[in-house]
Amino acid sequence: MNTQEDVIEINTLEEFTTHCLDRSLEGLEELRRDSIHCGDTLLQNQPKGLTQFASLCEALRDFYVFEGDIRSIFLLDTDLLFDRRGSLKETETRFEELLDSMPALLTATEVPVLAEHLKTTLPGIIDRFQDLLPTLKNYIEDEYINYDK
Numbered sequence: 001m002n003t004q005e006d007v008i009e010i011n012t013l014e015e016f017t018t019h020c021l022d023r024s025l026e027g028l029e030e031l032r033r034d035s036i037h038c039g040d041t042l043l044q045n046q047p048k049g050l051t052q053f054a055s056l057c058e059a060l061r062d063f064y065v066f067e068g069d070i071r072s073i074f075l076l077d078t079d080l081l082f083d084r085r086g087s088l089k090e091t092e093t094r095f096e097e098l099l100d101s102m103p104a105l106l107t108a109t110e111v112p113v114l115a116e117h118l119k120t121t122l123p124g125i126i127d128r129f130q131d132l133l134p135t136l137k138n139y140i141e142d143e144y145i146n147y148d149k
Contacts, residue, residue, distance in 0.1 A: 001064055004010050005116065012145070014140055014141075014144040015074070015145060015146050016145070017070060017073070017074075017140055018137050018140055018141055018145070020066070021070075021111065021133050021134075021136060021137040021140075023024070023132075024063070024066065024133060025116070025130055027063070027092060027131055028063070028126050028130050029064065029130070031056075031059055031126055032122075032123045032126040032127065032130075033054075033087075034056055034059065035053075035056060035083070035118045035119070035122045035126065036118065036119050036123055037052070037110070038052040038056050038115075039051055039114075039115040039118030039119035039120075040119065042111055042112075042114065042115040042118065043112065043115045046111060049111075050106075051053070053114075053118075056118075057102075060090075063094075063129075064095070064099065064103060067092070067129070070136070071092075073142075076136075076139075077089075078092060078095075078136075081132060081135050081136055081139055082132075082135070083131060083132065083135060085128070085131070086128070087132075088132045088136060090126060090127040091129055091132060094125050094128075095125050098117060098121060098122060098125065099123060101117075102114060102117070105117070
């Protein structure tokens with residue numbers, strides 16, 4: 001992280017939200033890399049990989065709550081936020097389904113399946129969030145910040 005950031009003036013919840021969405025793109029990229037690394041580690045050294053997995057789960061939960069809070073605060077219908085590859089709602093659903101399936105994959109025989117999800121499925125979902133969060137930010141700017149312009 002750059003500790004020498006410019007000072008910005010934030011006056012509203014909406015401005016704070018768009019600022020956080022901008023910053024979340026860096027965090028998502030780090031989360032994507034951590035997921036791939038954790039999947040590799042699970043295959044090479046399961047105890048170490050499981051420790052990394054616990055930390056990864058905390059970060060995934062933090063993002064899930066962050067994105068859900070934005071959806072709730074602004075009463076968003078994420079089916080309406082989309083690009084040519086699909087909607088934010090579809091990405092949220094895939095993310096939730098993957099998170100829900102992970103505990104069942106923590107058995108000794110299923111860890112390789114979990115590792116593969118961490119190396120491929122989850123990074124793909126995170127990529128979609130990276131694609132769609134600017135659309136979410138633009139929507140908030142258009143509907144809440146610049147609505148009278």
